[in-house]
Amino acid sequence: MDDLRLTDERLCVLDHPLVEHKLSIMRDENTTPSQFRQMVHEISIIEVFEATRDLPTEPVEVKTPLQTMTGKHVPSNLLAVVPILRAGMGMLDGVLSVIPSAAVGVLGMERNEETHQPREYYAKMPKGIENRSVFLIDPMLATGGSALAAIHYLRKQGVKDIRLLVLVAAPEGVRAVLADDPEVRIWTCALDEGLNDQAYILPGLGDAGDRIFGTV
Numbered sequence: 470m471d472d473l474r475l476t477d478e479r480l481c482v483l484d485h486p487l488v489e490h491k492l493s494i495m496r497d498e499n500t501t502p503s504q505f506r507q508m509v510h511e512i513s514i515i516e517v518f519e520a521t522r523d524l525p526t527e528p529v530e531v532k533t534p535l536q537t538m539t540g541k542h543v544p545s546n547l548l549a550v551v552p553i554l555r556a557g558m559g560m561l562d563g564v565l566s567v568i569p570s571a572a573v574g575v576l577g578m579e580r581n582e583e584t585h586q587p588r589e590y591y592a593k594m595p596k597g598i599e600n601r602s603v604f605l606i607d608p609m610l611a612t613g614g615s616a617l618a619a620i621h622y623l624r625k626q627g628v629k630d631i632r633l634l635v636l637v638a639a640p641e642g643v644r645a646v647l648a649d650d651p652e653v654r655i656w657t658c659a660l661d662e663g664l665n666d667q668a669y670i671l672p673g674l675g676d677a678g679d680r681i682f683g684t685v
């Protein structure tokens with residue numbers, strides 16, 4: 470099997486000791502919801518730094534205590550964040566702490582436990598989202614069904630730049646998303662081994678939504 474990391478330039482697997490450290494805490498079955506939420510928050514901040522490397526900047530005149538210089542600003546009205554409910558909410562605060570000018574849309578998706586097909590149950594987007602780069606956030610990319618439904622929704626709204634940020638991805642989901650959409654880019658903190666019979670990621674971390682919200 471080819472190594473997705475090497476063959477697809479639209480996939481970025483974060484390679485950082487702090488990311489691996491935090492992910493290992495998240496994967497541990499003994500980690501409490503409160504610790505789990507904290508790790509999701511911290512790791513999302515690191516990930517969004519990677520996913521914003523190529524943002525455009527504009528010059529801005531800054532007066533330091535010593536002299537005037539030309540600094541750089543990221544223009545406002547450029548970005549939007551769209552968490553996929555529920556689990557994507559766990560990443561939202563961290564992402565917004567780094568890009569506070571981003572507008573927020575939310576998309577409710579629920580995977581059917583038997584068929585593994587996603588069902589959209591809520592959508593509310595900011596006006597003008599089609600003119601923004603959209604950070605679509607969800608901790609888990611398993612079969613890719615939920616992410617693809619979200620990407621289809623955003624393309625229908627006219628969004629051109631979609632950046633999918635996940636924390637743990639299965640190769641099956643990455644392949645499905647990249648094959649379906651020719652433009653989307655994916656960032657993940659880990660590329661795991663694959664899926665089990667219930668389409669859960671192995672080794673994974675279990676059900677991210679349940680672990681964030683303490684519903685198990």
Ligand SMILES: O=P(O)(O)OC[C@H]1O[C@H](OP(=O)(O)OP(=O)(O)O)[C@H](O)[C@@H]1O
Pocket residue numbers: 553554555556557578579580581585587607608609610611612613614615616642668676677678679
């Ligand atoms: O790639 P897929 O096979 O579609 O699986 C991944 C989806 O499953 C989980 O959500 P879930 O349906 O459990 O909803 P939740 O966030 O409310 O728990 C996860 O947060 C993703 O949205």
Ligand SMILES: O=c1cc[nH]c(=O)[nH]1
Pocket residue numbers: 556609611668669670671673674675676677678
């Ligand atoms: O492993 C998985 C797969 C889907 N959703 C999750 O939360 N975890």
Ligand SMILES: [Mg+2]
Pocket residue numbers: 556676677678679
């Ligand atoms: Mg869930």
